[in-house]
Amino acid sequence: MLKSIHIQNFRGIRDLTIGDFSAVNVFVGTNGSGKTSVLEAIGTFLRPKEPWFLSMLSFWRRMESATEKSPLPLRAIFCDLRVVNPDPMQLEGRLDGVDDVLTIEPITALPTVGQTHENLAMNVLQLPPFERSLAGVRFRYRHGQEPEVRTDSLLREDGMGADAIWRGLEQLRCFYVPVQAVLGAELLGRFILSVNKRKTEAQLTKFVQMVEPRVRDLRAGGIEGETVVLADVGTTQRLPVQLLGDGFMRACSMAAGIFDGNYREIVIDEIENGLHFSVMPQFWRALGALCRKYSRQLFCSTHSEEMLHYAVAAFTDHPDELKVFRIDRGNDGKTTATAYRHEELQLSDEIHVEVR
Amino acid sequence: MPPPMILDNYRPKAEKPVVLLVEGRNPLEFIKRVFREQLNRVEIVDYGSKDKLSRGVTLVSKTSGFREYVRRIGVIRDAEADTRTAIQSVQSALQGAELPVPHGPAQMAADSDKMVQTAFLIMPTGEDSGCFEHALLAAFADAKTRRCVDAFLKCVLQPAKAANWALENWLAKAKVHALIAVSNKPEHTLGESGDAKLWDKSRPSLKVVGEFLDLILRDI
Numbered sequence: 001m002l003k004s005i006h007i008q009n010f011r012g013i014r015d016l017t018i019g020d021f022s023a024v025n026v027f028v029g030t031n032g033s034g035k036t037s038v039l040e041a042i043g044t045f046l047r048p049k050e051p052w053f054l055s056m057l058s059f060w061r062r063m064e065s066a067t068e069k070s071p072l073p074l075r076a077i078f079c080d081l082r083v084v085n086p087d088p089m090q091l092e093g094r095l096d097g098v099d100d101v102l103t104i105e106p107i108t109a110l111p112t113v114g115q116t117h118e119n120l121a122m123n124v125l126q127l128p129p130f131e132r133s134l135a136g137v138r139f140r141y142r143h144g145q146e147p148e149v150r151t152d153s154l155l156r157e158d159g160m161g162a163d164a165i166w167r168g169l170e171q172l173r174c175f176y177v178p179v180q181a182v183l184g185a186e187l188l189g190r191f192i193l194s195v196n197k198r199k200t201e202a203q204l205t206k207f208v209q210m211v212e213p214r215v216r217d218l219r220a221g222g223i224e225g226e227t228v229v230l231a232d233v234g235t236t237q238r239l240p241v242q243l244l245g246d247g248f249m250r251a252c253s254m255a256a257g258i259f260d261g262n263y264r265e266i267v268i269d270e271i272e273n274g275l276h277f278s279v280m281p282q283f284w285r286a287l288g289a290l291c292r293k294y295s296r297q298l299f300c301s302t303h304s305e306e307m308l309h310y311a312v313a314a315f316t317d318h319p320d321e322l323k324v325f326r327i328d329r330g331n332d333g334k335t336t337a338t339a340y341r342h343e344e345l346q347l348s349d350e351i352h353v354e355v356r
Numbered sequence: 357m358p359p360p361m362i363l364d365n366y367r368p369k370a371e372k373p374v375v376l377l378v379e380g381r382n383p384l385e386f387i388k389r390v391f392r393e394q395l396n397r398v399e400i401v402d403y404g405s406k407d408k409l410s411r412g413v414t415l416v417s418k419t420s421g422f423r424e425y426v427r428r429i430g431v432i433r434d435a436e437a438d439t440r441t442a443i444q445s446v447q448s449a450l451q452g453a454e455l456p457v458p459h460g461p462a463q464m465a466a467d468s469d470k471m472v473q474t475a476f477l478i479m480p481t482g483e484d485s486g487c488f489e490h491a492l493l494a495a496f497a498d499a500k501t502r503r504c505v506d507a508f509l510k511c512v513l514q515p516a517k518a519a520n521w522a523l524e525n526w527l528a529k530a531k532v533h534a535l536i537a538v539s540n541k542p543e544h545t546l547g548e549s550g551d552a553k554l555w556d557k558s559r560p561s562l563k564v565v566g567e568f569l570d571l572i573l574r575d576i
Binding site: 029030326328330331338340343344347348350351352353354355 | 401402403404408411412414415416418419420421424
């Protein structure tokens with residue numbers, strides 16, 4: 001369980017400590033306050049074994065995937081896009097009672113002919129070109145008092161390379177549900193098969209039925225070399241799950257993360273996306289029960305007043321399991337986090353004081 | 357539980373330099389209407405009841421932009437049975453929210469860095485037990501209708517229960533409602549009666565509220 005995180009120079013966050021996480025942690029705040037960056041920092045801290053995750057973060061923000069020729073999406077994780085003498089990017093967290101530190105440093109090179117397109121953009125905008133291009137990143141991870149492990153991940157033509165010498169830290173993984181994307185059929189299929197193996201499909205079905213009550217079960221299989229996930233909704237033919245809508249696919253993605261068994265921390269950006277308000281009360285109750293049963297920890301963001309309201313109602317019997325953090329970016333650019341306990345959230349509902 | 361309605365207290369950010377915390381919706385509406393001209397730069401928040409005062413003060417102090425925009429906080433609380441207990445509860449709530457703590461009612465306290473100042477008022481007088489409605493009743497002290505309402509409630513309540521502060525508060529609220537009903541529209545709440553020019557702000561018992569607002573607005 002992640003107890004706290006200290007974020008330094010990650011995206012737009014210069015220095016932010018968030019402490020005393022609960023089982024379910026909801027981040028709120030105005031547009032551009034840094035909620036997604038906080039979730040990304042948590043995801044990055046918990047997934048140091050997967051360097052490509054950094055590139056995916058930008059992809060999920062509708063940038064391209066970072067490649068050797070197009071390093072800008074990877075550069076975007078550094079404060080002010082600075083990769084020459086940058087302020088050190090460090091994520092420190094207390095995980096299962098141990099203090100871990102992940103440091104990410106840029107590896108730079110002189111821009112080559114193939115890497116000019118971000119500089120072309122700078123030219124068009126009449127901004128000074130980048131003197132150095134980003135060639136990759138170096139990860140350094142220290143788990144408690146153990147010796148630091150490190151690896152380099154260089155940008156290649158097809159994305160970020162993972163280094164074979166990156167050993168240890170197998171226990172670190174988290175499941176990330178970005179705001180714009182859901183799991184593709186292939187990945188979802190793999191999760192469904194894993195769930196089938198674990199014989200938790202009945203619970204998975206029950207979870208996704210909150211969003212689509214007609215679903216009787218989900219089955220994954222291959223058709224002409226392609227993985228498909230089909231849902232039995234009582235029609236003569238099973239339907240590809242994509243036809244059941246974005247809300248359903250997001251619920252499937254969340255369920256996959258919870259039931260897969262490989263992930264202890266689940267990160268969900270804009271958890272309300274695709275959910276009708278009427279399912280929110282039971283959705284939160286179900287999430288709370290599953291986190292309890294499977295010892296999962298949830299980090300999510302929301303803009304939705306209803307979602308927050310129903311979260312507060314759903315955790316009335318387990319008030320210590322819910323915490324809300326409002327992320328603010330002050331006029332000075334400084335990011336802060338304000339924590340709210342359940343009893344404060346209840347009162348804010350009652351006397352209508354805005355916490356978002 | 358239905359989702360909350362969007363009400364006045366909903367603000368994404370603190371926007372006004374002064375926040376006034378008031379105990380209950382009715383006193384809030386009343387103050388808003390009767391002291392309207394003084395409240396342009398004041399955000400009024402209803403903290404519900406005395407049990408919620410501490411959480412209410414903390415919540416307000418955590419509002420987005422609070423440290424940037426808010427310069428003063430005022431708290432109005434009923435004395436109920438004991439003024440000293442009421443004072444201590446406000447002081448403890450302010451202390452819990454890491455705000456400056458005034459020594460007594462209608463006194464201003466400041467941080468060492470003077471970023472936020474606080475003051476509080478205990479109703480009805482800062483010395484006597486009772487509630488907000490006692491101050492309103494006092495404003496009606498010499499009205500003919502007041503004598504009728506007193507007589508009516510005395511009659512209704514016979515045989516009288518043992519006097520205690522809860523009964524006294526109940527009686528004060530009942531009398532205020534009766535006075536509003538006979539002097540204005542019977543369906544009006546206390547808050548709505550504030551629009552009816554029923555209340556004379558210059559009466560000593562109401563003047564304390566106006567003076568308290570002056571205090572928390574001074575030089576703002």
